[in-house]
Amino acid sequence: MRPDDRKYLSSHEWIKIDGDIGIIGITDFAVQELCSGNESDLVYCDLPEAGRTVDTGETFGEIESVKAVADLNAPLGGEVIEVNAAIEDHLEILADDPWERGWLIKVKLSAKTSDDLIDAAAYEALIAQEA
Amino acid sequence: MPFIQNTDADRAEMLAAVGVRSIDELFEQIPAGLRVEQPIDVPEGISENELWAELNELASWNSTAEKGSFLGAGLYRHYIPTVVDSLQGRHEFVTAYTPYQPEASQGTLVAFFEFQSMVAELCGMEVANASMYDGCSAVAEAVLMSTSITRKRKRVVMSAGLHPHSRRTVRTYLGATDLEIIVAPLGADGRTDFDGLIDDQTTAVVVQSPNFYGVIEDQEAVAAAAKDAGAISIASVYPIALGLLKSPGEAGFDIVVGDGQSLGVPTAMGGPSFGIFATRNEYVRKMPGRIVGQTVDGKGRRGFALTFQTREQHIRREKATSNICTNNALMALRGAIYMAAAGPEGLREVAEHCMAKAQYAADAISALDGFELPYAASGFFNEFVVRCPAPAKLVNRAVDAAGMIGGLVISDHVEGIDERDLLIAFTELTTREQIDLLVKTLSSISQTVSVG
Numbered sequence: 001m002r003p004d005d006r007k008y009l010s011s012h013e014w015i016k017i018d019g020d021i022g023i024i025g026i027t028d029f030a031v032q033e034l035c036s037g038n039e040s041d042l043v044y045c046d047l048p049e050a051g052r053t054v055d056t057g058e059t060f061g062e063i064e065s066v067k068a069v070a071d072l073n074a075p076l077g078g079e080v081i082e083v084n085a086a087i088e089d090h091l092e093i094l095a096d097d098p099w100e101r102g103w104l105i106k107v108k109l110s111a112k113t114s115d116d117l118i119d120a121a122a123y124e125a126l127i128a129q130e131a
Numbered sequence: 132m133p134f135i136q137n138t139d140a141d142r143a144e145m146l147a148a149v150g151v152r153s154i155d156e157l158f159e160q161i162p163a164g165l166r167v168e169q170p171i172d173v174p175e176g177i178s179e180n181e182l183w184a185e186l187n188e189l190a191s192w193n194s195t196a197e198k199g200s201f202l203g204a205g206l207y208r209h210y211i212p213t214v215v216d217s218l219q220g221r222h223e224f225v226t227a228y229t230p231y232q233p234e235a236s237q238g239t240l241v242a243f244f245e246f247q248s249m250v251a252e253l254c255g256m257e258v259a260n261a262s263m264y265d266g267c268s269a270v271a272e273a274v275l276m277s278t279s280i281t282r283k284r285k286r287v288v289m290s291a292g293l294h295p296h297s298r299r300t301v302r303t304y305l306g307a308t309d310l311e312i313i314v315a316p317l318g319a320d321g322r323t324d325f326d327g328l329i330d331d332q333t334t335a336v337v338v339q340s341p342n343f344y345g346v347i348e349d350q351e352a353v354a355a356a357a358k359d360a361g362a363i364s365i366a367s368v369y370p371i372a373l374g375l376l377k378s379p380g381e382a383g384f385d386i387v388v389g390d391g392q393s394l395g396v397p398t399a400m401g402g403p404s405f406g407i408f409a410t411r412n413e414y415v416r417k418m419p420g421r422i423v424g425q426t427v428d429g430k431g432r433r434g435f436a437l438t439f440q441t442r443e444q445h446i447r448r449e450k451a452t453s454n455i456c457t458n459n460a461l462m463a464l465r466g467a468i469y470m471a472a473a474g475p476e477g478l479r480e481v482a483e484h485c486m487a488k489a490q491y492a493a494d495a496i497s498a499l500d501g502f503e504l505p506y507a508a509s510g511f512f513n514e515f516v517v518r519c520p521a522p523a524k525l526v527n528r529a530v531d532a533a534g535m536i537g538g539l540v541i542s543d544h545v546e547g548i549d550e551r552d553l554l555i556a557f558t559e560l561t562t563r564e565q566i567d568l569l570v571k572t573l574s575s576i577s578q579t580v581s582v583g
Binding site for chain 1: 450
């Protein structure tokens, strides 16, 4: 079971809301799909600079493996206030701990909700279909 | 030999099949007055040998580039060393289409890796791709790339000195987007005036140097103005000129593009050509087209493979860096061979010859009554505008009568240009005798006009 303290997008991002701050990352399933279990296949992650505003659903960056490039989409919009600087040089963090140490950006939320957000149970059901 | 190769028997069989007795009966429904009754008045057939003799005789009446050509305007006639044709014509290169499988194509991949390295060095940039279609599409791809770097900005500012074909290609590429295109005008000195046009909504600033009118632009100033506004600066270059001129990388540009034809490809009535494209390392993932990278194989041996393919259209579809489908690889290969054969010293020598010949011509022409070089004071490389005392079209006719090919009548290609403006170019293949004959021809026009 994936953590139920947060919401998910069907495109495999998660957001954990703490007051007016949203912490955004990608799921273990996303990492698995990108690198097929070989974490060294992740080669690049492009994240925005702090200060940039992203809209709900907007692409804020991209992650690249040797076989594919995937967009990173914002579950909720707002101003990017912090970026996980460790990720760029240590992509293995995403495979080791996508839920805590593998967060990507923190956003000061301007949107509080979105119809596209689903809970952990719904996300589980979704990936059960995809797998 | 008849063009339609059916025998009398074939024809009889076909007529029988459709149920008529003769060709005349087949065409009966065409009114008699419209049918050709007499044999058509053309000469009898001649042998291939006689035909060549006749065509060669006719061709010898033409003005040809060998007798002298002053036409440039984007494509330039340079000497092509024999090694270019001889290596490019090898069957390993000419017979393969998209020869990029690393297990089968190390030769091609090495050639393009070298190509990229030489283009990057020439442009003063960190990374180059394995070429584009041509200079115009390279400019347009650079503008597209700038939009993916700057995001959400509204305007592209391009110089009126950019080749008109490049400007049209940019308009085509951006036609389906919301981006606005602003054309920065040329000042009286022939350099682009970007004053007040670059701001925080500018995606890219595009300039060509030497520009379409031959004028060397103030590259540092343009790159700096773009940088101050957070815009991407794009320089379109003439690779041969980089043998002498400061590289756009040194001048501070973010993307350098250009037409590669001058590097070992014949002018060939306009094509095919190839484009060069170079940028800074930080933008390599935004760069369009094919990129060859150096790697090691399973046994640790040095090898080459295409890289960043995940960003190309066959994988990334509508989010690809570009929809460009080929890179005119065979022409780019010629460029690689040319650059390797010439080397930095050779390129410098070619550039010096071009510039010296243009300077010799400029001095002589500006001394003629009635002829002006309106932008020469701003500096030029191998090409400049001559304002003639008569329409440029008539001047070209006189040059043609002397057996040579004149320059470009600019007003045929750009609206609002004085019809007396003629753009003329010089390369290492232009001889002193040809330039002297050009000057003599112009001088006779000058006398005709002043006599009235």
